[in-house]
Structures are given as structure tokens and as C-alpha cells.
Amino acid sequence: MTKETVFVFGREVELRPGRPDMKSAKIALRSRNGKYILTHGKYVSRKAIYEFLNSEKVKNFMVRSEREEALRADSRDKDKLKFLGKVCCVARVFGASRLDIVFGEREVKLFLPSEAFDEERYIKEFLTRELERLVEKYIDKWTRLTGIERPARVKVTEVKSYWGKMFLKTREMRVSLRLIEKREECIDYLVLHELAHLRYPDHGAAFHAFLDRFLPGNRALERLLKS
Numbered sequence: 001m002t003k004e005t006v007f008v009f010g011r012e013v014e015l016r017p018g019r020p021d022m023k024s025a026k027i028a029l030r031s032r033n034g035k036y037i038l039t040h041g042k043y044v045s046r047k048a049i050y051e052f053l054n055s056e057k058v059k060n061f062m063v064r065s066e067r068e069e070a071l072r073a074d075s076r077d078k079d080k081l082k083f084l085g086k087v088c089c090v091a092r093v094f095g096a097s098r099l100d101i102v103f104g105e106r107e108v109k110l111f112l113p114s115e116a117f118d119e120e121r122y123i124k125e126f127l128t129r130e131l132e133r134l135v136e137k138y139i140d141k142w143t144r145l146t147g148i149e150r151p152a153r154v155k156v157t158e159v160k161s162y163w164g165k166m167f168l169k170t171r172e173m174r175v176s177l178r179l180i181e182k183r184e185e186c187i188d189y190l191v192l193h194e195l196a197h198l199r200y201p202d203h204g205a206a207f208h209a210f211l212d213r214f215l216p217g218n219r220a221l222e223r224l225l226k227s
């Protein structure tokens, strides 16, 4: 049986006939993992379903359940930290005399002075420094191996629309802070990719030949980065 779906207020809703014991005139809408499912009794007309779906009540329900889902995702995120291809559980130690972050294989320990401490900012600053350090390391490596000149400036930003970008006029390289979530090989690859743009502005054949010559696994790394 193929699923029947309709779009309401920009969201996809799956229509499912209810179980035989569902009251024949009943319509019920629920949200599960960000999806909407409408079940209905046997004798509910299409017209009644569409009127129900386009009502203010349904719109409010969608807004409310998405807000709740976002809140849940938020609290889940607070207990996980993605770092260089690993997902680490966050353990907090309060009352520490010195701020610290210690990474284990699958766990990261945060040593904080108190529960009121702004840990989000502290973590962000830590991750920024780590990414800057790694990007510098690979700039050293690739400028040495390729003979391409260093970029004039490197900036870690919180942009989400790209992993890295080279501004050719100013020779400024920007990398997204999200890159620190990826495996170190991805950072290695991205730095080479961006430096290559100083010689080959577009993604033409010469650009790819250059990448293939210096980093034969670059295509797999590009896929890994985007996955």
C-alpha cells in the first residue's frame, strides 16, 4: 500500500485510515519525530479531512509541537559534544578551582566553577582555538608541499552555509566552526581545497587534477565532509 501524503501549512502530513475500531467520525492528528500523521475513521469525508487540516487549531498544534521538539533537541545537545569525528558524552564537574575540558575516548569532562557558569561560551572558545590550531597546522603542511603562498588571514566563523571559503581579493580564508565536529582528515582536505583556490579559482579540471596529485583520497574526504 502506498502512503498518502498531503501538504498543509508547508508541512507534510500522512493520511492513514484508522483501525476498524476507531470511531467512524473521528479525526486525530499526531506528531512523531517531526512527522505528522492523521488518522481518521472509516466514514470521514475528504472534505472534512481538508477542513480539519486547514484549521487554525491544526496550525497551532504544529507550531507547538515543533517548539517542543526543538526544546527536546536542545536538551539532548547539551549532553553531547561532537569533536573530530567523535560524539562525546558531556560530564560536568562543578566546584572546580580551574576551568578545564578533558577529552576521553567517548566522554568529555568539563571542570566548571559552578552551575551558573556560562559553559556554552567557554566551550565555543575552546573549540575555536582547537580549530584554529589545526587549520594552522595544515596550512603549514600544504603551503610547504604545494608552494602556494599562505593566506593573508584565517578566520573561524559560525557560518553554516559553507565549510570553508577563500576570498580571493583579500586572500582571506574562512572556515566554519562546525568543521571541528569532523574527522581531522576532513580539516586536512578542506585546507588544501581552499588553498588550491588561490591558484585555481573555480572547481574546474585543473583544480581537481591538482587535488588528485597532492591528496589522492580527496573525493572520498569531500563526501565524508558533506555527510
Ligand SMILES: [Zn+2]
Binding pocket: 193, 197, 203
Ligand atoms: Zn571550493
